[in-house]
Amino acid sequence: MIPRTDDRRFKIAPSILSADLSRLAEQVREVEAAGADRIHVDVMDGRFVPNITFGPVLVKWLRPVTTLHLEGHLMIHAPDDFLDAFAEAGIDSLIVHVEGALHLNRTIQRIKALNLRAGVAINPATPAVMLEEVLPDLDLVLAMTVNPGFGGQSFITGTLKKIQTIRQMIDRENPACELEVDGGVDAETAPKLIEAGARVFVAGSSVYGAPDGPTAGMQRLARAMGL
Ligand code: DX5
Numbered sequence: 001m002i003p004r005t006d007d008r009r010f011k012i013a014p015s016i017l018s019a020d021l022s023r024l025a026e027q028v029r030e031v032e033a034a035g036a037d038r039i040h041v042d043v044m045d046g047r048f049v050p051n052i053t054f055g056p057v058l059v060k061w062l063r064p065v066t067t068l069h070l071e072g073h074l075m076i077h078a079p080d081d082f083l084d085a086f087a088e089a090g091i092d093s094l095i096v097h098v099e100g101a102l103h104l105n106r107t108i109q110r111i112k113a114l115n116l117r118a119g120v121a122i123n124p125a126t127p128a129v130m131l132e133e134v135l136p137d138l139d140l141v142l143a144m145t146v147n148p149g150f151g152g153q154s155f156i157t158g159t160l161k162k163i164q165t166i167r168q169m170i171d172r173e174n175p176a177c178e179l180e181v182d183g184g185v186d187a188e189t190a191p192k193l194i195e196a197g198a199r200v201f202v203a204g205s206s207v208y209g210a211p212d213g214p215t216a217g218m219q220r221l222a223r224a225m226g227l
């Protein structure tokens, strides 16, 4: 098991998108025991991304299963319509896309008013400068390292440069803000992402798709991160 302390330098957020959903509770408990820091819930609406996944009802059932922090990655249009429902279901943080929220400032303020941690995700093709005005208000930035919509895609190497830029912006404007990365994170890409400035790592297929199981997947990732 990886020691879980608040000051651990790097954190792992397994994504249940790649889990065996027929035994979701078991799969979540397994990564919790293996040292996961939080559980990443990928919410897709079939419009913002070409896929459909989970909604607040899944969060409601997941909530009593784990004490881990639940983060909702909202890959949906008009996220404002669903913030309250996710809060009620027991989510701990909500991450909305800079490309999906028309009035991003309002959306962030609403997330905070619900007493949740507020994050903003940014797609590979969107420049880092789009985060500038909202950064002081954020608890987390989620830099996408694949185009959102599916698990198991290849890491886009070109995103490393933008992650460095976001790291600099965060250090300058809001050092308490976390920098998380999502997509193609595995033992090979994680060290490069750490070097670029990432501190929290979403991992779908490298944990839940690991041929030797999620615990072994977690351990491999942790070792690669020097945890
Ligand atoms: C992709 C999702 C990711 C996905 C990552 O749209 O946002 O969270 O689960 O999966 P892997 O780690 O397999 O790239």
Ligand code: ZN
Pocket (backbone or CB within 6 Å): 015, 040, 041, 042, 073, 182, 202
């Ligand atoms: Zn995600």
